[in-house]
Amino acid sequence: MDNQAFFKIGYGLYVVTAHENGKDNGCIVNAVMQATNTPNRLVLAINRENLTCEMISRTNRFNLSVLCHGTDFEMFRHFGFQSGKTVDKFADFQDARRSENGIYYITKNTNAYFSATTTQTIDLGTHLLFVADVDAAEVLSDQPTVTYTDYQEKIKPKPEKSSEKKGWRCKICGYIYEGEELPEDFICPLCKHPASDFERL
Numbered sequence: 001m002d003n004q005a006f007f008k009i010g011y012g013l014y015v016v017t018a019h020e021n022g023k024d025n026g027c028i029v030n031a032v033m034q035a036t037n038t039p040n041r042l043v044l045a046i047n048r049e050n051l052t053c054e055m056i057s058r059t060n061r062f063n064l065s066v067l068c069h070g071t072d073f074e075m076f077r078h079f080g081f082q083s084g085k086t087v088d089k090f091a092d093f094q095d096a097r098r099s100e101n102g103i104y105y106i107t108k109n110t111n112a113y114f115s116a117t118t119t120q121t122i123d124l125g126t127h128l129l130f131v132a133d134v135d136a137a138e139v140l141s142d143q144p145t146v147t148y149t150d151y152q153e154k155i156k157p158k159p160e161k162s163s164e165k166k167g168w169r170c171k172i173c174g175y176i177y178e179g180e181e182l183p184e185d186f187i188c189p190l191c192k193h194p195a196s197d198f199e200r201l
């Protein structure tokens with residue numbers, strides 16, 4: 001099987017946020033789609049290692065902010081490459097506002113947000129798949145949605161050509177594992193992608 005084929009599937013990129021017992025958190029997701037429009041229903045897959053995933057599974061509520069052109073790598077670093085288990089991602093984050101459900105949504109470099117309530121949770125092993133009814137939706141700008149291809153080609157920092165480092169590089173976030181052999185069960189410490197998403201340097 002050629003795993004590169006999976007990179008041909010088109011995706012947007014989103015910040016999904018949750019709120020539980022006074023704590024706010026959010027993470028980057030790409031696996032989102034509108035499943036039905038009567039009612040307006042989304043499906044969303046999140047890696048269960050993410051604190052946001054745990055929070056949604058307990059509270060059944062989330063906001064989804066759609067990232068648009070103008071988003072820089074810092075947004076992905078902030079929400080994607082650090083964990084809410086160790087960092088308060090909203091402690092000094094200015095570009096967020098609470099919607100009616102009390103959950104933050106992102107106000108900068110976003111073109112829309114949704115507030116949703118989960119109706120089903122399906123255990124997919126590494127990920128949970130949430131089926132959710134949309135309670136509110138608002139357009140925030142006319143900028144086009146950023147795609148996963150945009151992220152790979154224009155947003156992600158380019159690898160340093162001069163780097164003498166030997167080892168394996170995560171194709172998702174650029175993290176470098178230094179070592180001859182990458183363990184089969186290796187998980188990228190930054191973006192949580194598996195060994196199959198690494199390439200040899």
Ligand code: FE
Pocket residue numbers: 170171172173174175188189190191192193
């Ligand atoms: Fe990574």
